[in-house]
Amino acid sequence: MKVEGVPLEILRTRLSEKWSGFAPDVLPLPVAEMDFELAQPIRDLLVAMALNSDTGYMGNTDALTRSFADFASERWNWIVDPKQFFLCSDVGVGTVEMARTIVQPGDKVLVNSPVYLNMYNWAKELKCEIVDAPMHKDGMHYTLDLAAIEAGYKQGVKIHFLCNPQNPTGTVHSRAELEAIADLAAQYGVYVFSDEIHGPIVFDEETFIPFLSISDNARQVGVCVTAASKAWNLAGLKCAFIITGSDRILALTKSMPPSVRFRASHFGAQAAAKAFECTDWLDGMMETLDRNRQFLQVQLENKLPKAKYRIPNCTYLAWIDMSAYDLGENPAKAILEAGKVALTQGHLFGPDCSSFVRLNFATSEEIIAEGIDRIVAAIKVLHPSI
Ligand SMILES: Cc1ncc(COP(=O)(O)O)c(C=O)c1O
Known part of the structure; x- marks a missing residue:
């Protein structure tokens, strides 16, 4: 097409x-x-909803859970448990609300600069201190610096905001790097928030690896926050989701206020369900x-x-x-x-x-x-x- x-x-x-x-x-x-x-099926759906004045509150969203799970399994060989899938209005809100279940003001969060600028704003919103473990730079090729990450974790970091894959450097992290991060995070008691909004937009020469698909350690420490909004251009429709891979992390999701889910939009949830089929x-x-x-x-x-x-x-x-x-x-x-x-x-x-x-x-x-x-x-x- x-x-x-x-x-x-x-x-x-x-x-x-x-x-x-x-x-x-x-x-x-x-x-x-x-x-x-927009992809034609998404356009048709949104037009049909508008023509039907179907503009009320968000209803059942099982179709979205299913369509994401099918996409993740077909594209990335990642099996998502529907019970571990939680809606939110956007990646920023999902990240901050989920982080609130872990950090107190003054706690430390780690980023890998250069990185998506709102990660700094999320830390500010949480009143957390930023610890930077800059990407290793070889010419214009950036990769995660595992030694710098471990040094940061040793300083008592609570959450690592990981951009997977990476905006703005265009780096796709390798399985070995992600495995090492999961192991270090388990060792030092750090939660890894893997922002996977760019996951579907990876070129053929690389393979995107969802963090939670990596290992048991990753599922014990990891939170995936993602959306259809970047790959299918739906940011204005406000719908994203948090995915977890263990009962330990699911308990954190469940401790968030129910309003986090209900602030996602009806149009966003319907469009996202369609998007993963497109x-x-x-x-x-x-x-x-x-x-x-x-x-x-x-x-x-x-x-x-x-x-x-x-x-x-x-x-x-x-x-x-x-x-x-x-x-x-x-x-x-x-x-x-x-x-x-x-x-x-x-x-x-x-x-x-x-x-x-x-x-x-x-x-x-x-x-x-x-x-x-x-x-x-x-x-x-x-x-x-x-
Ligand atoms: C890495 C990353 N995360 C999150 C977002 C924004 O997501 P949302 O609008 O769902 O908060 C962007 C937008 O460009 C992004 O690049």
């Missing part, structure tokens, strides 16, 4: 954050939303993203040869080091002002990231090319001699 980028003039009529959050002359390439049309659309979308990640590399080589970029193994977010262009403290801000293209600011992802920008390539080749042209134009304004 072919999944193509929607033309710019239509995108500009969207009301979502990406398309309404910037001035009309700005090309927006931050915010992890996709510029594709595997043809997902495969078509992955082919488009595969072309785009390579197209972006050619664009950068030709037009911005000093930018550092490694083709990501997952998701649709390019992590680009702009340090060679000397764009100051905040390259994304400088580029936005001088070139009218919005990128996500690198410093939000952690320390030592201020020379980076993150670019969303879930769009058309035309928009990617236009985005790069605007970055080039911005650099010419900022450094006329280049």
Whole structure:
């Protein structure tokens, strides 16, 4: 199935954050939303629900549990127990509410920078201290640093917020790394929250490993928080889920207020149930993203040869080091002002990231090319001699 980028003039009529959050002359390439049309069965379902004024409270969601479990078993060989599946409104809320059952203000949570910026906000919301175990960086290739993680665990960390697979570096963690983390977490009494929202968006050269599928240790320490919202572009519909793999962790889920579940939306739960069946659309979308990640590399080589970029193994977010262009403290801000293209600011992802920008390539080749042209134009304004 072919999944193509929607033309710019239509995108500009969207009301979502990406398309309404910037001035009309700005090309927006931050915010992890996709510029594709929804999978047809999801569109049909949402239209039918609206036409039927089926806009009340969320009803039975067994179909969602089943469709996720089927997807997880077929794609990842991971058997999910329906009794260990718990709905919430989004990954952020699920993570924070579940974490509240474990941490007190002042406790320590561990992250691996550079990492999804809201992990810092979740820690702040929980009034927890952040311990960073930065990813090991080899050129532009990032991997988990197990020694740094163990050193962090030794400091009395309660929860490890693991981004599996990783936004923004595009790294897919290996089975051996995840096994080692599960063993260390069991040894040091740490809970591992595996944020797997990008799990379905892993390219063919890599294999996504759900944390809870790893080992008994992983199931004793692990919490998976995930959603259909990234891979099928449903973030506005508000539905995510927490999955556990042991009675020990299930007891934590059960201790959360029932409102956590009821704050998910009826549209979100129905759309997510349909999404996990839309595997043809997902495969078509992955082919488009595969072309785009390579197209972006050619664009950068030709037009911005000093930018550092490694083709990501997952998701649709390019992590680009702009340090060679000397764009100051905040390259994304400088580029936005001088070139009218919005990128996500690198410093939000952690320390030592201020020379980076993150670019969303879930769009058309035309928009990617236009985005790069605007970055080039911005650099010419900022450094006329280049
Ligand atoms: C790793 C990661 N987790 C969570 C989210 C957001 O999920 P939600 O909107 O369900 O909180 C994102 C969004 O880009 C993400 O990249």
